[in-house]
Amino acid sequence: MSWEIANGARNIIFVGESGCGKTELAINCALALKKKVGDVRVTLLDMDQSKPSFRARDVRIAIEGGGVELVFGEQVMESPIVPPGIKKRLMDPAGINVLDVGGNEIGAVNMGQFAEFFDRRDTVVFFVISPYRLLSLDGVHIQRMIKAVKEFSHLKDFRPIGNPNMGEYTDGDVVIGGWEMIQERLNGLNLVCEIAAVPEWLSEIVLPESCRHRLTIRRYLQYP
Numbered sequence: 001m002s003w004e005i006a007n008g009a010r011n012i013i014f015v016g017e018s019g020c021g022k023t024e025l026a027i028n029c030a031l032a033l034k035k036k037v038g039d040v041r042v043t044l045l046d047m048d049q050s051k052p053s054f055r056a057r058d059v060r061i062a063i064e065g066g067g068v069e070l071v072f073g074e075q076v077m078e079s080p081i082v083p084p085g086i087k088k089r090l091m092d093p094a095g096i097n098v099l100d101v102g103g104n105e106i107g108a109v110n111m112g113q114f115a116e117f118f119d120r121r122d123t124v125v126f127f128v129i130s131p132y133r134l135l136s137l138d139g140v141h142i143q144r145m146i147k148a149v150k151e152f153s154h155l156k157d158f159r160p161i162g163n164p165n166m167g168e169y170t171d172g173d174v175v176i177g178g179w180e181m182i183q184e185r186l187n188g189l190n191l192v193c194e195i196a197a198v199p200e201w202l203s204e205i206v207l208p209e210s211c212r213h214r215l216t217i218r219r220y221l222q223y224p
Helices: 022-037 056-065 086-090 105-112 139-153 172-186
Strands: 011-016 042-047 069-072 096-101 123-129 158-162 195-199 213-217
Touching: 011 022, 011 139, 022 042, 022 056, 022 096, 022 123, 022 213, 042 056, 042 086, 056 069, 123 139, 123 172, 139 172, 158 172, 172 195
Parallel strands: 011 096, 011 123, 042 069, 042 096, 123 158, 158 195, 195 213
Antiparallel strands: none
16 A cells, blocks of 8 residues: 655644545545654554544554554543543654544544644645535535635645545446546635545456556454
């Protein structure tokens, strides 16, 4: 897997619509970076306060077994708690932080309170797009989601990652067809998507020339 797309960033943030695949991407990113940097601390900050399941904390054993520190806040009923010690880690110039952010205004607001720590030179923000999700059905919905996340989180420039995925039903047609839908929907939005996430069982699939970077993703979360 190639995560050179992070360009050496110290804070790597994944945002996007709920259910678009941010958590799987964040887990894969953190584990891959840990293998690359060795003794450097890599922390996965589970900032997803918008849903009670399919979170990074649900596969804690696999994450920590890969040498990645996992930080998350407990959730009591409908009152999520921001993970402890975030500022300390964001201020550590020696570590790398991967942030999995919730997919709605709640997640964006949680990020907004830490905006001062995200120096643009040290931060990359990936906006994950799944063309098969409700709020990504057309360019208008995608633009609306990006605008809302930017407004509440105070994050600026986003790099889109296309994640044409339908879980275990993902095949070559789903990936290629979904990638084409993403390109069509971003046309006119002043956004270019050149990164595609592909499940590991389709690692040999040939992607269109418009895809310059492929992320081969291992599945960690368990779905019903």
